[in-house]
Amino acid sequence: MTTTTCDAVVIGAGHNGLVAANLLADAGWDVIVLEATAAPGGAVASAEITVPGYLSDLCSAFYPFATLPGPLEDLNLFEYGLAWRHAPDVLAHLHPDGRAAVLNLDPQRTAASVADFAGADADAWLALYQDWLAIGDRLIEAIMRPFPPVRGGFGLLRRARVAGGLRLARLGVLPVRRLGQERFAGEGATLLLAGSAMHTDLSPDEAGSGLYGWLLGMVGQQYGFPVPAGGAGALTAALVDRLAARGGRVEYRAPAARVAVAGGRARGVATAGGQRVLARRAVLADVPAPALFHDLVDRRALPARLVEDVARFRWDGATVKIDWALSGPVPWKNPALAGAGAVHLGADLNGLSRYAATLACGDVPAEPFVIAGQMTTADPARSPAGTETLWAYTHLPRRSHWAEEEIAEQAERVEAVFEDAAPGFRRLVRARHVFGPADLEAKNPSLVGGALGGGTSAPYQQLFFRPVPGLGRADTPVDRLFLASASAHPGGGVHGAPGANAARAALARDGAAAGRVYRAAVNAAHRAIYRRAQ
Structure with missing residues (x-):
């Protein structure tokens, strides 16, 4: 058994783990990242999985939250080769009647598109966007920071004032259909808002879907849905290169087996291969909350109530993802879809509700709602000129096992949705690659059962309820152990906030007198939360 000592061990080289490692390295810490697989990035990765010369993003693809002010933007990754590309249009949602609502970075063009459905909606969209511009920057700051968001929250309240604050609070629980x-x-x-809300696991009729739809729709209106030039892996490569330039390192094929805890404090990590990495200052875990609290930490080191609450942690939905290499652009019946990076297909508003209800009942939707990405349209380097790298995904109910033929049947249904919207689509397919829920988890162990969001986006598992009631921050009941994954506030999406919040918490804890005060406050909070009658 080999033993290595450093200031901090980060479990997992997903983008959150790499953001955390970079921030600690910026502070002069010696950081080692332990990655279970052979490559970094987790869900932020790309490869040629269909035909040589066609580059596919293996999981996530569009990154609206990565370019707005926040943890990733603050790292100045352009210095390490990262560049962003935009499709001509941000998003298009195809209505079953053949019309399409198109989101463009020019608000006037978006307004003109939605006016095709109702003339008055042009002004209504512009008014909604003005509401966003008045508070959006403060809202993003409040969301990205640890809970409670003191600085961003006060700034948001100053902007919104009392009445506006109450309306925003109402929006937080409003279904997107009602919005x-x-x-x-x-x-x-x-549909632009409801389809955006469906990037989470919330139905159009569920509390909180209005906030998510409005947030993603307005971020798309202001910042677009950019993609990294040269594939999602370019974002990961920039994070890894930046870390290496500061002396940090990533060790691959080094799955964590146990977090060593002694005297109520995290002391390091033991790997499945027999390596021990001791941490002088902190252990940060970019892994799902159940993996950390049920598998990596001895349950005797945790409050019994926390262990029980984690057992009730709710995952988001399972996923089927298909990648295609096409010999030409998608032959859309409605040419308005041709310039969109992201495309929503297969349902109007009632169809979205039926799709979500079918999933909630544990059944497979016979008419799937499809979220797709035209990647060569967004970044011409993704495939040869005149062709298209395309992906799409749809959700399935959560099950412990899916037969291969079931996954294949759902992939065929997705292709049927494309064939209906773009006759002749199948003739353009040179090759396709299908990821079922088990395949996604095998590629990235954090995508448990094909869940993409690190846990449900429902309000009962957000803010101080994420990952379980009473946490809401990166701190855990184990001193110097921090949760840095999408299971922590503010949740899923490629923005780096959980990793950044964990790094900030570790740095705050490490101070001398201030660190003792900080930990005393955390201990008091956890005692209050997890105290129980015997």
Whole structure:
């Protein structure tokens, strides 16, 4: 058994783990990242999996939150080769009647598109966007920071004032269907928001979907849905290169087996291969909360109530993802879809509700809602000129096992959705690659059962309920152990906030007198939260 000592051990080289490692290295810490697989990035990776010369993003692809002010933008990754590309249009949602609502970085063009569904909605969309511009920067700051968001929260309240703050609080629990009914006369604008909300696991009729739809729709309106030039892996490569330039390192094929805890404090990590990495200052875990609290930490070191609460942690939905190499652009019946990076297909608003209800009942949707990405449209380097690298995904109910033929059947249904919207689509397919839920988890162990969001986006598992009631921050009941994954606030998405929050918490804990005060406050909070009658 080999033993190595460093200031901090980060478990997992997903983007959150790499953000955390970079921030600690910026502070002069000696950092080692332990990655279970043979490559970094987790869900932020790319490879040629269909035909040579066609580059596919293996999981995530569009990164609206990576380019707005926040943890990733603060790292100045352009210095390490990262560049962003935009499709001509941000997003298009195809209505079953053949019309399409198109989101463009020019608000006037978006307004003109939604006006095709109802003339009054042009002004309504612009008004909604003005509401966003008044508070959006403060809202993003509040979301990205640890909970409670003191600085960003006060700034947001100053901007919104009392009445506006109450309306924003109401938006936080409003279903996106109701939001659309209140703000728009036609369905086009509502579909842009509802389809965006479906990037989470929330239905259009579920509390909180209005906030997610509005947030993603308005971020898309202001910043677009950019992609890294040369594939998602370029974002990961920039993070790894930046870390290496500061003396940090990533060790691959080094799955963590146990977090060593002694005297109530995290002391390091033992790997499945027999390596021990001792941590002088902190252990940060970019792994799902159940993996950390049920598998890596001895349960005797944790409050019994925490262990019980983690057993009730709810995952988001399972996923089937298909990648295609096409010999030409998608032959859309409606040419308005041709310039969109992201495309939503297969359902109007009622169809989205039926799709979500079918999943909630544990059944496979016979008419799947499809989220797709035209990657060569967004970044011409993804495939040869005149061709297209395309992906799409849809959700399945969560099950312990899926037969190969079931996954193949759902992939065929997804292709049927494309064939209906773009006759002749199948003739362009040179090759396809299908990831079922088990394949996604095998590629990235954090995508448990094909869940992409690190846990449900439902309000009951957000803010101080994430990952379980009473945490809401990166701190854990084990001193110097921090949760740095999408299971922590603010949740899923490629923005790096959970990793950044964990790094900031580790740095705050490490101070001398201030660190003792900090930990005393955390200990008191956890005692209050997890105290229980015997």
